[in-house]
Amino acid sequence: MGEYYIQEPGSDEAKGPYDPGRIADLIEAGKASEETLYYDEDREDWLPLMECPEIREAVNPTAKSLSLRPKEVDETSLNREDELLPAMKVDEMLAAAEGNTDETRHLKKKHREAERAAAICLPVLAVIMLLAAITDIWPNVGAITAIQEEGDYALLLKHPLLIVGIADLFLTLCCILSVTDAFPIIRFRMMLGLGYFTYIFWSWGDTTMMIAVALGSFAAWLSTITLNLYTMVSCAIIGIFGMGTVAIMTVLG
Known part of the structure; x- marks a missing residue:
């Protein structure tokens, strides 16, 4: 299972990387939506989340709509984790995707x-x-x-x-x-x-x-x-x- 960087349309800051399950939790908590974009390394472009099969399956594994998923999410922990994650500029994210970071x-x-x-x-x-x-x-x-x-x-x-x-x-x-x-x-x-x-x-x-x-x-x-x-x-x-x-x-x- 892959990990993806995400960003809101019109923003130049990316967060992540998140695995599909984490992205599904963020959508349910209102921290992301189907309009949120993810970076596709193969196509080298930002695409809507639902165009990624892994994310789509994690969000809707039983082919039901998002509103029908009966799962409780601890928004407090989501908020706390998001605050601990530093925002990442798009050029920094691309450098990480290309393997050009110090790590x-x-x-x-x-x-x-x-x-x-x-x-x-x-x-x-x-x-x-x-x-x-x-x-x-x-x-x-x-x-x-x-x-x-x-x-x-x-x-x-x-x-x-x-x-x-x-x-x-x-x-x-x-x-x-x-x-x-x-x-x-x-x-x-x-x-x-x-x-x-x-x-x-x-x-x-x-x-x-x-x-x-x-x-x-x-x-x-x-x-x-x-x-x-x-x-x-x-x-x-x-x-x-x-x-x-x-x-x-x-x-x-």
């Missing part, structure tokens, strides 16, 4: 930032998941060769980290293909990294790997739930740095 410009800026954050999210996650896959698979390259030679894929069960690495490769592909439905799985995977793998490195006394995997996992998790551009950029830097450190140290170690 609409602020909303558009936030929307653009959210779009940029969303555009960054999937490529960043793809890189982080690929680095995580390298970390999991690299120590098990020998096991992969043995499984291929014997043709016994049940041996995968003896290498749970390799299974995690294969899952990370699958999640990398999901990010490349923009499958955002995989986000809950990625969050679970990153919480696994933040909890289990951080604990493993801590128990080994490897502080550097512990901090790196914790930072990379948390940044990846956070990037799936935020649309703030600055937060997303921070997640990209921290996540790739953290998981990249783990991958490099795994390959070189």
Whole structure:
């Protein structure tokens, strides 16, 4: 249901925006009439209220005349609300309709930032998941060769980290293909990294790997739930740095 600015014929001041139900209440309270005009954004013109289907339906939903609608209206509250609404010049109203006010410009800026954050999210996650896959698979390259030679894929069960690495490769592909439905799985995977793998490195006394995997996992998790551009950029830097450190140290170690 839309909202409309209204004004009396011959006036240069508009009030609103009101939804159709509110306009119907104003008509019943004598604060507006069928001759009152509303601004039609599509036609860019002021038209009588009854030419708007939504308003006409709100005023007369049962196809009865206005005088037959048995509804009591609290004129005191209507008067009080109207007094609180500042009058708006026509040029100000048109600026609002065209999205040229400070508020609409602020909303558009936030929307653009959210779009940029969303555009960054999937490529960043793809890189982080690929680095995580390298970390999991690299120590098990020998096991992969043995499984291929014997043709016994049940041996995968003896290498749970390799299974995690294969899952990370699958999640990398999901990010490349923009499958955002995989986000809950990625969050679970990153919480696994933040909890289990951080604990493993801590128990080994490897502080550097512990901090790196914790930072990379948390940044990846956070990037799936935020649309703030600055937060997303921070997640990209921290996540790739953290998981990249783990991958490099795994390959070189």
